Amino acid sequence: MEINSRYLLIKRKLFEKVYSSLNDEQRDAVFTVNGPLLILAGAGSGKTTVLVRRIAFIIKYGNAYYSDKVPAGTDEETVKRLEGALMLDASEIEREVLPEFICNPCPPYAVLAITFTNKAAKEIKDRLIAAFDDESVAGDIWAGTFHSICVRILRVYGDRLSYNSNFNIYDTDDSKRAISAAMKTLKIDEKTLPIKSVMNAISRAKDALMTPESFLSENGGDFRLRKIGEVYEEYQKNLRLSNALDFDDIIMQTVRLLRENEDVRRYYQNKFRYVCVDEFQDTNVAQFELTALLSGHHKNIMVVGDDDQSIYKFRGATIENILSFDKTYRDAKIVKLEQNYRSTQNILDAANAVIGKNTNRRGKRLWTSKGEGEKIVLRLCEEQNAESVYMVDKINEAVAASEATYRDFAILYRTNAQSNTIERTFAKSGVPYRMLGGTRFNDRKEIRDIVAYLQLINNHSDAERLLRIINEPKRKIGDKTIEAIRAIASENEVSLFEIIRNADKYAALGRSKDILLGFAELIERLTQILADGCPLDAFVTQVLDMSGYRQMLIDAGEEEKDRLENLEEFISGVIEYQSKTEEPTLGGFLEETMLVSDVDKYDESADACVMMTIHSAKGLEFPIVFLPGMEDGIFPGMQTIMSCSEDEIEEERRLAYVAITRAKKKLYIIHTNNRMLYGRTSHNPISRFVTEIPASLIYRDAPPARRNDGYSSYGSYGSYGQNQHSTVRTYYSDSTANKNRDVLGGVGDKTTIGKTFTTPVKKASAALFAEGDRVSHITFGEGEILSVKPMGADVLYEISFDKVGTKKLMATYAKLKKIN
DNA sequence: CAGCCATATCTTTTT
DNA sequence: GATATGGCTG
Numbered sequence: 001m002e003i004n005s006r007y008l009l010i011k012r013k014l015f016e017k018v019y020s021s022l023n024d025e026q027r028d029a030v031f032t033v034n035g036p037l038l039i040l041a042g043a044g045s046g047k048t049t050v051l052v053r054r055i056a057f058i059i060k061y062g063n064a065y066y067s068d069k070v071p072a073g074t075d076e077e078t079v080k081r082l083e084g085a086l087m088l089d090a091s092e093i094e095r096e097v098l099p100e101f102i103c104n105p106c107p108p109y110a111v112l113a114i115t116f117t118n119k120a121a122k123e124i125k126d127r128l129i130a131a132f133d134d135e136s137v138a139g140d141i142w143a144g145t146f147h148s149i150c151v152r153i154l155r156v157y158g159d160r161l162s163y164n165s166n167f168n169i170y171d172t173d174d175s176k177r178a179i180s181a182a183m184k185t186l187k188i189d190e191k192t193l194p195i196k197s198v199m200n201a202i203s204r205a206k207d208a209l210m211t212p213e214s215f216l217s218e219n220g221g222d223f224r225l226r227k228i229g230e231v232y233e234e235y236q237k238n239l240r241l242s243n244a245l246d247f248d249d250i251i252m253q254t255v256r257l258l259r260e261n262e263d264v265r266r267y268y269q270n271k272f273r274y275v276c277v278d279e280f281q282d283t284n285v286a287q288f289e290l291t292a293l294l295s296g297h298h299k300n301i302m303v304v305g306d307d308d309q310s311i312y313k314f315r316g317a318t319i320e321n322i323l324s325f326d327k328t329y330r331d332a333k334i335v336k337l338e339q340n341y342r343s344t345q346n347i348l349d350a351a352n353a354v355i356g357k358n359t360n361r362r363g364k365r366l367w368t369s370k371g372e373g374e375k376i377v378l379r380l381c382e383e384q385n386a387e388s389v390y391m392v393d394k395i396n397e398a399v400a401a402s403e404a405t406y407r408d409f410a411i412l413y414r415t416n417a418q419s420n421t422i423e424r425t426f427a428k429s430g431v432p433y434r435m436l437g438g439t440r441f442n443d444r445k446e447i448r449d450i451v452a453y454l455q456l457i458n459n460h461s462d463a464e465r466l467l468r469i470i471n472e473p474k475r476k477i478g479d480k481t482i483e484a485i486r487a488i489a490s491e492n493e494v495s496l497f498e499i500i501r502n503a504d505k506y507a508a509l510g511r512s513k514d515i516l517l518g519f520a521e522l523i524e525r526l527t528q529i530l531a532d533g534c535p536l537d538a539f540v541t542q543v544l545d546m547s548g549y550r551q552m553l554i555d556a557g558e559e560e561k562d563r564l565e566n567l568e569e570f571i572s573g574v575i576e577y578q579s580k581t582e583e584p585t586l587g588g589f590l591e592e593t594m595l596v597s598d599v600d601k602y603d604e605s606a607d608a609c610v611m612m613t614i615h616s617a618k619g620l621e622f623p624i625v626f627l628p629g630m631e632d633g634i635f636p637g638m639q640t641i642m643s644c645s646e647d648e649i650e651e652e653r654r655l656a657y658v659a660i661t662r663a664k665k666k667l668y669i670i671h672t673n674n675r676m677l678y679g680r681t682s683h684n685p686i687s688r689f690v691t692e693i694p695a696s697l698i699y700r701d702a703p704p705a706r707r708n709d710g711y712s713s714y715g716s717y718g719s720y721g722q723n724q725h726s727t728v729r730t731y732y733s734d735s736t737a738n739k740n741r742d743v744l745g746g747v748g749d750k751t752t753i754g755k756t757f758t759t760p761v762k763k764a765s766a767a768l769f770a771e772g773d774r775v776s777h778i779t780f781g782e783g784e785i786l787s788v789k790p791m792g793a794d795v796l797y798e799i800s801f802d803k804v805g806t807k808k809l810m811a812t813y814a815k816l817k818k819i820n
Numbered sequence: 821c822a823g824c825c826a827t828a829t830c831t832t833t834t835t
Numbered sequence: 836g837a838t839a840t841g842g843c844t845g
Contacts, residue, residue, distance in 0.1 A: 117834065147835045171835080247835050282834095314832060415831055420837080437833090478821090595835060615832050637831055655832080678830060679836045 003079060004070045010082045011101055015065050017086065018094045022046075022053070029335040030054045031065035033274075036329035037302040038322070042366045043351070043661035044342030044621065047304050051276060052124060054302070055111055055141065056131040058274055061098065062105035069103060108140035110273040112294060114149060116282055118596050120619070121145050124278070142272075146287055147247065147595050150254040154245070157257055157264050163243060166587055168459045169594040170239070170246040173443070175199070178242075178464050182234040185490070188227055201228045202235065206248035207284040207316035209255060212236050241495055243461040251286045258293045269297035280305030280325075284316040292328075301329070307362050308355050311615060311655045323362065340366045340661075342621050344373025347663050350693045355657040357692055358650045366661075375699040376667045378690065382703070383674045383681075384418075384629075388425035390670060391626050395431055395609060398624070406432050409609040410622035412659050414635040417677070418628065419611060432608035436616055440597060446553070446563040447570055451593060453543050457527050458586050461495035470500075470519060473552035477519075481512045497523070522546060536584055537574045614659045625663035628670045631684035634677070656689040774819045775799065782819060 019027050029039050029050050041047035057065075085097045115121045121144050128138040142149065155165050170178065179199055183190060205215050212233035219225035239245065245253060258265045275295035277283070280303035283291070295301035303325060310319040326332040340348055348366040355361070381387040391411060398404040411422060419435060426433045441447060449472055452465040471477045488506055489499045501524075503509045503516035526546060530539050544550040544567065553560040553567075577592060578584045610622070629635060636652035660667060671686045769775055773785045783799045 145835065169835090172833095250835080312833075315834080417830070417837090474821095597834070613832065616834095634831095639831065676836070 003074060003076065006079050007070050007074050007082070008068065010079060010086070012065060013086060014082065014093055014097055015101075018090045018098060019053075020090065022050070023339050025335055025337050025339070026050050029337070030057050032333055032335065033058050033063045033066065034300055036299060036325070036332035038280075038325045038329075038332050038334045039302065039304040039337060040322075040334065040362060040364060041304050041306055041337045042340060042364050043306065043309060043658070044340040045337035045366075046339075046341055047278075047306075047337065048120075048123060048127070050337065051113070051278060051304055052127040052131060055113060055128060055274075055276060058106045058111065059108050059132075059137070059141075060105060061101065062103045064098070064101040064103045067103040106273050108137050109142070110271060111141045111276070112149070112272045112274065113141065113143040113276045113278070114291065115143075115145055115278040118145055118148075120278055121148070145595070146290070147250050150250045150290070151591060151595065153254055153268070154250065154257065157261070158253075160261050160264065161253055161257055162240070163245070163253070164459070164461075166243070166459050168242070168244045168455050168462045168465065169250070169591065170244050170464065171594060172199075172247070173448070174244075174464045175235075175246040177467075178238055178246075179231060179235050181464075181467075182231050182238060185486075186227075186230055186234055188231065193224065193227055193231075198228050198231055201225075202232045203248050204316055205232060206246075206252045207286050209252055209286050209289060238463060241461065241489075241493065242463045243459050243495075244464070248286075251284075251290060255286055255289050255293065258290075265293065265296070268294055273298045274300045275302070277301070277303040278305075281307050281310035281319060281322045282312050282317045283321050284318055285321075288318075288321045299329075306364075308358070308364065308654055308657050309618065311618065311651065311658060313651050319360070323360070336364055338364050338366055340368045342664050343368060343661060344370055344665060346373050346375060346697050347660060347667055350376055350667070350697050351657050351660040353694055353697075354653060354660065354689050354692045358653055360647070360650055374666050376669060376693065376697050377701050378698050379668065379670045379701045380686075380703060381670060381672045383672050384421045384676060385425065386703075387628050387670050387672050388422045389429075391422070391628065391668070392425055392429040392431055394626075394668065396429075404624060405607055406609050407607045408623040409626065410617065410620075410624070410662065411609060411611045411626045411628065412614045412617050412662060413611070413627075413629055414614060414637065414655075415629075416613060418634070422611060422628065426609070426611075432606070434606060434608045434610050436610065436612035441566070441569070442593065442597070444563075444566055446566055449549065450540065450544065450567060450570060451590070453526075453547060453549070454540070454586060455590055456497070456523060457530065457543070458590055460497040460523065460527075463489075463496045466496050466500075469547075473548045475515055475519060477512060477515060481509065481516070484508045485516075530586060536578055536586065536589060537571055539586070540571055540574050614655055614662075617662050618658050621662055621664055623664045624666045624668070625659075626668045626670065627659055629675070630669050630671045630687040630690050631675065632687055633682060633684040634675070635687050635689070653689060656687075769818060776819050 015031065016027060019030060022030065023046075026046055026049070029037070030053050033054075039047070039050065041050070082097070085093060088097070113121075113124055115124065125138060125141075125143050128141060128143065129135050132138050142152075144152070151169070154161075154163065154167070158165055158167060176195065176199060179202065180190070180195055183193070183195065183198065210218070212229060215232055216226065216229035219229055239249065258268065272294050275291060277291050282305070291301060291303070303322070305322045307319055307322045310317060310322070313319070326334060343351075343366075345368050348368055352365055379390060381390055395404075395406065395409050398408075399406060413419060413422070416437060423433070423435060442451070449469055452468040455462050455465040456469065467482065470482070484506075485496055485499050488508065489496045492499075497520065499506065499509075500516045501520040503513040503520070506513075509516060526539075526543055529542055534542065550564070550567070553564050574589065577589050581588060632641060635656065636649060640648045640652050669690055671684070671690070674681050674683050769785050769788065771785055771788055774782065775785060776782045786800050
């Protein structure tokens with residue numbers, strides 16, 4: 001063989017040995033450095049490892065592996081030496097041999113890694129620090145969320161879009177208030193046009209990079225959409241006057257900045273030699289465009305994702321981004337990671353079977369070297385309490401047998417509504433648990449208020465924050481005064497604060513002018529105190545004192561004690577920020593407050609079961625997973641079923657795939673005969689996704705035999721039931737044990753259960769109306785019933801409304817009235 | 821302007 | 836069934 005080929009071959013072997021802890025595909029992904037690269041990473045396939053090691057590889061070795069360059073003077077002797085080096089152990093090779101292959105390595109500041117969540121960004125940063133053993137190298141790498149990276153760019157170049165660099169960020173709640181205000185200005189009634197749908201439409205428009213102008217010109221024909229477009233226009237105008245951006249703006253305006261400013265675009269395109277994007281299946285149009293722009297010069301864009309785990313369509317993600325990546329980037333290389341390091345083969349087979357029913361996917365098949373493992377346990381319970389009790393029992397059994405500890409268990413549900421029953425049962429049982437997704441600390445009123453003060457001090461133009469606190473504590477500034485200020489401000493196209501500061505110049509503000517001037521002075525004095533170098537924590541205290549906010553809470557006495565405590569905690573947060581930040585500033589603190597939620601810092605060390613929605617479980621793994629409520633009507637939900645849209649069913653199926661693949665060792669699937677939902681008992685059939693799992697993978701855990709009441713509709717495994725029954729008892733320590741046990745076993749005299757069981761469940765509002773009837777609906781107005789279809793316990797009406805066209809409505813939800 | 825009662829609503833959520 | 840919001844009244 002020719003000397004050059006031998007050299008290249010042995011070089012690659014040396015790299016492969018050093019990276020032998022990775023599998024072939026993972027290694028290929030790490031070594032592929034140049035050009036567009038799509039990594040299709042199945043659940044549990046070591047995605048983050050690959051991402052981090054690839055970045056480290058790029059910085060250490062550049063294109064060393066795939067480069068065909070052979071150094072001048074390479075001869076037989078060189079090759080012999082390298083062949084000899086193969087005998088060395090991996091760390092020796094890495095230390096002594098690999099450096100001679102370095103080929104055009106990349107400085108750390110030229111690498112950009114983008115994620116969706118702070119948690120993911122932090123994990124990548126931490127692992128990079130570990131990889132380099134040198135914090136400064138890792139620190140130079142741009143690793144952050146889409147939003148944090150865009151804000152970083154906008155703080156520098158925002159002036160090109162006429163944003164001041166101290167712009168504020170509006171979260172969903174602020175933006176809701178602002179949209180509501182815009183609708184008021186336009187005299188659009190929130191009843192005819194629900195604010196939620198307006199918010200959603202505007203948000204989707206921004207995701208798709210549509211300006212108010214393009215939105216209006218595209219949708220001018222439709223009355224409803226035109227109204228939404230007008231709100232969008234007004235809202236956007238106000239954001240600008242407030243020198244504020246909402247979450248969607250942060251991305252969209254960055255794209256605009258890069259598109260419209262060649263020098264800025266060039267600067268970042270030259271800067272970022274390598275762009276890496278995590279969770280690519282969750283990107284929307286704007287984010288896709290952003291990554292394309294940033295990588296537009298060097299074209300070294302790597303994206304990792306899993307089309308089968310795309311579950312955020314409702315917030316604008318377009319699965320097409322990942323499905324057609326190689327159409328956008330014709331020369332893209334695709335690497336599939338299908339080896340799973342998390343679950344047993346049974347669990348993977350179940351997941352493969354379910355997701356295999358989807359058509360709109362690239363196709364992957366997860367496998368593991370772990371072996372089959374236990375079967376998936378399928379359990380039918382009578383109703384939702386029994387379902388919860390079953391989970392408690394299984395957890396107690398396993399813990400008592402020392403097979404697991406509490407933290408090994410996760411309960412994943414489709415909707416938060418399911419969590420109530422579950423939580424109640426767990427609370428009674430004494431099993432320690434942790435529930436994710438409650439109200440966040442930062443969403444509390446007092447925290448939002450103090451943050452609003454700080455935001456207003458940071459950026460006097462911020463209208464929403466000003467309105468939030470101008471009368472908090474009460475300053476006798478009422479609606480009329482505010483309306484007057486608004487009118488003047490809007491007329492002059494200046495900020496509200498500007499008007500308030502000059503309140504004495506406007507006759508309309510006559511009576512309130514002293515109060516308004518006093519408020520302006522308060523804000524300006526505080527601004528001065530900060531400018532004079534007051535440390536942040538002391539400053540926040542000043543704000544609380546001078547504004548009278550703290551006094552207001554103290555005066556309220558015992559009732560508001562919690563709020564005072566929360567404010568103390570907030571100040572601790574400020575102190576924490578100060579100590580970890582080199583140059584703490586108010587702006588920096590506020591940015592972190594807005595862009596970093598407190599959800600990701602829950603205590604993982606506590607030995608407790610975890611409960612959360614399937615959505616929030618994405619990316620996590622647990623030895624034992626319970627999936628309660630696996631019923632058609634819940635999962636997939638009623639809305640999805642009624643939409644009759646294959647796309648939406650596929651999205652739900654992906655969610656089912658995510659749910660199944662969270663489990664490492666054991667998976668419990670639970671469904672019930674009767675379920676109380678929205679105040680009604682419904683009997684849902686088992687989820688279609690469960691029926692898609694091959695029976696051979698499933699063990700049906702039959703409930704214990706019922707008392708001789710003739711209703712044992714399921715095959716009764718009497719002895720098993722008895723057995724389990726007594727096992728259960730052992731672990732209950734408190735007084736509620738008997739009650740729980742009764743529900744589970746169905747042995748007791750729970751009349752309610754008996755009733756639901758014996759009486760056929762009433763058809764909700766069955767056949768109240770017939771085909772041809774004229775009905776009226778609270779939002780849709782009047783219409784004619786086209787068809788009546790019984791569906792489970794409910795009835796589906798297809799109604800042709802006079803004003804809004806044909807809609808399908810469930811009798812239970814649609815409050816319909818007959819008209820004669 | 822605050823507090824109370826009536827009413828509507830009922831996926832999924834991070835930034 | 837539970838909750839959040841809104842409108843109304845004192």
